[in-house]
Amino acid sequence: MTTNHDSFTYKGYSYLIPACCNSNPTIRFSGFKLELGEQSFSGSEHEERMFIVSDADNDCRLSIRMDETDCGDDLNATYEVTFHIYRVGEELPVLTVTEAMQTGYYFEAKFPPLTQPLDAGAYFLLFDAALEDNDLTLEWQDGRLFLPFFILKSRDKSTLPAVETAKAVRPQDECRTQGYTSGALRLQLQLAHPIREMHELTAICYTEDWEFVACDKRLVTPRKCSQTTRHFCFRWSKIWMAGRYTAILMYNREPFAAIDFSYQGKTVTPCTCRPLSAQDVAYHVAKNNRATDGNTPELLHKCIGLARLTPYLTNLLRISEYNRFCENQQLAALKVNPYVSISSLTTFRAKQVAFCLPKLSGYQISEYKQTDCAQWVKDEAPESLLESRKEVAFTLYNIGILCSEKGAGCLAALESAVKETGVYWALTLCGTADEIKRLFAISPTLEQYVCPEYRIQIGLPSAAEVVHLMQDQLGEAGISLDSEAENRLALQVYRHIDNINTWTQKEMRCFVMQGMVKQLRQRIYTHFINGKEIKQSNLGVLSAADISLDAWLANRKEYAFHGNCTDIEQSFAESMNRLNEMVGLQSLKDTLSAIFCRIRFNEHRSRLGLPAEAHGAYHFIFTGNPGTGKTTVAQLLGKVFHALGILSKGEVITTGRNELVGTYIGQTEEKVNKLLERARGNILFIDEAYNLYTDSDDHRDYGSRIIEGLLPVLAEPHPDMIIVLAGYEDEMERMLQSNPGLKGRFSYRLHFEDYSADELMQIAARFFKRNDYLLSDEAEQLLRETVAQTLAAKDRCFSNARWINQFIASGILPAMAQRVMQQPSGDAGLYRTIERSDIEQAIGTLQPKATIKIMPRRRIGFRA
Template identity: 30%
Template sequence: MIDNVYNETPLTDGFDKFIEDSNKTETERCTYDNIDYIVPAGFSPATYSFRSAELILDGNNLMDKETNFKACLPDTRFAISFFLFVTQVENEGCCDDEAVQAWLYKKGKRKALAIRKEIPNEDGIYFDFSELGDSLSPGEYFLLLNNLEASESDCNFEAMGTNLRFSFSILPDGRHLAHPDIRNIRLHRDRTPLAGTSGRISLSFSLSRAMRKYDEFTACCYDESFFLMDRIFISQSPEMPQSRKVCTSLNSPFIWMPGQYTCLLSHNGEPFHKISFSLENERISVKMSESIKKHSSEYILLRYMESDRRNSFYWSELRRTPGFGSIKRKAMEYFQDNALNLMRKDCDLGPIRRNMNFLFIGKETEGTKNAIKDFAFILCETRNFNYVDAEELTEQKNLADPYAAVNGLFEGLTEGVVCISNLYALLNANENRFFQKLEKKLKTERKLTLFFLGTDAEINQVFETNPTLKGLFPEKNSVGLCSYTVSDIAHALQNTLKKQQFSFSEEAELRLTKLLAGMDAKGKLKNWGAEQVEQFFTGSILPCFWQRILDMECQEETSMKQELSKIKAEDIHDGFTDGKDTSFEQEMSGLNAMTGLHEVKQLLNATFNQLQFDDLRSRMGLAVRKKGIHHMIFTGNPGTGKTTVARMIGKIFHAMGLLSKGDVIVTERSRMVGQFLGETERNMQEILRKAQGNVLFIDEAYTLTADKDNRKDFGYRAVECLLTVLSRNSPDMIVVLAGYEKEMNQMLATNPGLRGRFPHTLRFEDYSADELMEIALQLFRKEEYILTGEASRQLYETISEAVADKTESFSNARWIEQYVYSGILPAMAERVLNRGGAIDKESCRTVEKEDVETAFLKFKPRQIETAVIPRIGFRA
């Protein structure tokens, strides 16, 4: 039954007549595989040359090596496209009206199936063979090009007389074949450790029947994020004669990282078997071997996404991107829905309408935007994609119409995909009409699709202020954007190297794998994406590479070229940090090095331990409470470290994963409160926009409500604007209010709901004399100064006196810093320069007792009358 599929369909007599009448073309005979073919008489030399060509059969390019120069014809052939397109054609002779001929043959038949003649134009040459679609049968074919020569870089063509020959095969459609069973699967790697390098993994298996002439098996191997490691084609050949035993290898240019992999097999374009295996440093083992069910996600992936070129271009772009497994799975679901609608169409049923609005929850990066764009092009046949940055959209560029850009977005928008990012820019009352218009537009324009890209906090805030908008997004259309895994980082780094014409040596691959595993164990890779990978290459690997090259002795040109393109193990070291996405321990080290602050350190360690414990429970499948809020009140006198700690807290909470950015936005009353109606709201909107994902540190926050007798003071309006953020769960922002303890308590009493929004109150006690002495010694060590014994005792005595006599305005660490830098060191400089005699290194680094005494006369605390805080702002 199967053999009948291979029987050739007889060609009509019209083809022979077409050839005979084809302008009486001059022909000659040429022997190929012991058969004499009638071929066109060649031009010597050829009139034209070309650099690239495509032979498209049913959407597949047979000249693309990924097709293995083979294609399967579908059962329904009435609309098959079959054409040759030659581009970059150049005239090599003096004639401009000479034609180029294309002759199509089936091996074994002396006469051509079809002949086409075309004169090249500025676009190239187009030969259409689509009318042959119903007559093509499985077998081996070749194409002859006459009066044309290929560039040296094109190795697809061979000479046949004075013509160019391209050979290809048409296979029977796998959907109508009985697939063999797969047995005795073996995976092997001839190296130790097994993981950590690119290269070959040997794959062998047995078929339940012998391989035939027109059998072709394709194996696609993916990692856990559906990143394609390798694709191989398996067919009968002299090296693999008719046999049941199949021995091949997966030869990936990408590092085989420890983890889970899936190898999907298709037979003549029809998916039929799945092999899952795990790869560790010590072992490689098959975890699962089973048949692929029709219309399963694996079937859809191979049948429609990988094989059908009409659908697979943007999938290929997405699939080549490391990470983003969640987006790739949604693309597979989309193709599954399409397959279901094709089945309904065959049964004369209408398509099932799907809601294509998506929420992408995560940070906005260039990699994220590119992945979403590829996904949008998969969904949208018109390829109409609009990326809208709400922050730019809401900039008031047109004073006559501040919302011209917002309103203009909807003009003429009837179909395609709109992706809106930086949603926080739309979270004020003035922008509510934007969401109203957007919702109305989506209900009236059924071909319009909406994407939201933002953090979980941003999207929740949008839905809180616009509840009906939430109904436009099905729960299953929420896509979480996770950080890169270790495998994703390794593969992204290899992609980066490839763009710069670099590659890793095997030793470098092993060193990189070990380094990334260690960094991951310490939590240093928690928030990594494409940007951090690029920084790792340019900030760590590349400088070491250049230094190694500069230190090399002169070599021969051939060996130097290899050195200039190869990253070696010594170019990779573990000292890299991007300055932001570092571990909790590393960020805490700076805080732990500070003198005092025991209460602050205790709170942060307790918070981190709770998060670690929650993560442990989550991995065990136990319930985990929400992350909650961490707004803080800092009370204390000047110079006790409030601003410094706030800056550290931003980085620490970012390392914990509680803040998406981790910077600190410092502000105070004059930047928040306006003088006119509405100005305060606009100021606060801008401040809150900048603070999204960061720490908002409001210094001397009590001044916002200092005028207790005037509730119309605009400072109270600033507090009300703050409450909208403080009331949200997981707002991706930490608000810190700082000031004197008494005044801060008075401020919190002005609004009944204010104190409850701040779960943490940290008291920054004044530094003791011992602590200030320790800070001073740290400053001296940092600047490479040493104190004599008398100078050290004198310094401690002056500090003790200052602490005993301090006033309310005493600025603690700020005072000691001024005492050292603006008092002691200038006094020392004056003494050394005015003393006369030789000045050596020792005299330039030794602080004497008299330097301390001279400085203390200037920096001894005095009683300073506390200034009354004036009333600020508009008074009604």
């Protein structure tokens, strides 16, 4: 074995690499993961590259996984690929692995087993490769790729740091005389002893309602390991409101202490420290909070007051962890069913929280159901509702009726289901506090099985929650507050909290937009007409003078509450998501996105009191061959324009020449007028619209009458209708040229390109995934070849996506069914996997025929 070595330099240190191993091919890959036991990271930009190990982890092995590897043009060749792991500062690698890699296959390489746990410190993975995935943040140097990462040791109780003193400090320049502002708060700790190098200290700050504030981490380097003073900075975009805050300290990701302080707007706030154990709720809140991984749980902010439910959710999360433990240990089905009650002033708030519970708490369920108990009691067999409850999360509301004589049968069925713990399911009871109390009084069974720690009470929002919601709404409008405005808003909300904590989010939005943002616009306008200087930096910043909650409450009845903009934005986003999920059509998507963004832009300007363009007409010409998605896009357009308020209904009315042309004078006009009346508020989609035009002079051809009937609507500035004409490109152009007044009425012309072979394969792949089918490698290869050959022989009548869907549904799946049912079995894989023979039979059955070319329309009447 050769002992020659190549050398390289990385971050100031020199390293050696065996020359015999330095022959890696150039590889590409679309996915990457480095694993150690159950821990892993993929090298993405915002992901922490760190492993926490203990002395008992010597049986764990580091491994590398890659997806969609590409080593070269030879698909059958295999290549030896070598990876090295170095500890920073040590010349030779501590681990090396060489594995065979083949283009197009999943790749996995396992490093040799560890004879002893790796020491804590900084490491890096070295390999030669070209990079394809832009989400990875690998470092490139001298033709080599480096992936740095850290290894930390799990906490040792003998080395846990002890906190002697702590204080919270607001920077003087941020706090000034106004204590209730956003910005930084620094936590200063004095430790009893220094912390060993290559250990991590983390501090996570929460409000008294358990709203996540910020997370700060400090990796102790050799240069700083002798220090006993540690500083953490919590930078928050929200206003620091008066109240109790808790900072949970973690040592190598293990919570060990909590720092409590009561902030009252002062520059310096004393703190108290208390140790944490695994029995503390705060311990599990920090342990399970994804903020430690740089990803704050977004669901906790879906409604006011949900953040304070964190302790309840943490207890439920521990149930899910226990269930997973049982499964991993291959124990019998011993699951703790989550039975929860939620009381609130309104049923809507309780149902909103109930809907979030399965996602927040990791329920292992397959279905979610909400049931109105008033409807349930009408069921002649009340037990039937719960018979299929396995792995289902049930939410029951209007539970007061269960306490009546009519609800006795349903209550008995519910009690019976709750007591049968052999079936895993989840139950959430939603109601007012009085309804929950009466239900537990009449049913000792439910009171016993719904433990006190799982009885969630949603109260009125606190002043901090109200202020932070208003800040969020201002942020959505692109508006911020200066420090004096932040302080004034906080003080006014404190003064009037009893009046505004019952407001709906719509009412709060109205105050934000009409009571604050409108005042800002009016102030700027006054400065403008008086010739005063207006700094650009002040255009989107509220001052204290713009905030007057006292005046708003005094004149509250004079303000009209507008529609919920959040619902509009959500509906718009859902419709656009469906459009973006369509395969191909990128230029079309870009054009539509630009149109919709302009409409939204003018909507936002109007809400802010700025001049905005009025809604106009949005008529479209769609050109392209069959099966390119024109009808589907028209349907999505209806939903999007309805969400934006352009259309009152948003449905699609589809028609063509045959449905419009009459057989006698006047009938065509009558049909067109009826159709336009039906199409008001919707999209009128005329397919093969070029058939409306002929170059015939025959007075019996009424196609031109249809066009003439459309022109008045096309000329309306706000028609509450969108007309879409679709057809082949050349024929549509001739039709538009036939009438000079027609072409200028269509503001947008969109062309739908034919699908490529790769795009047709994507459509097929989505069909198979949606219906739970798998393609064998040989079947996939033959399908790809069939698609390519069909495209090579296509003409303009080729039906694109329609063809691939028909080929699958009418050719491949019937062939598969015939093959499988010749030798039926109980193997699920047999009913899911499509084989090459299925594709071959489909080709024989549905061999693409020669398409019929469209001939020019025959002239009607005499010819000269």
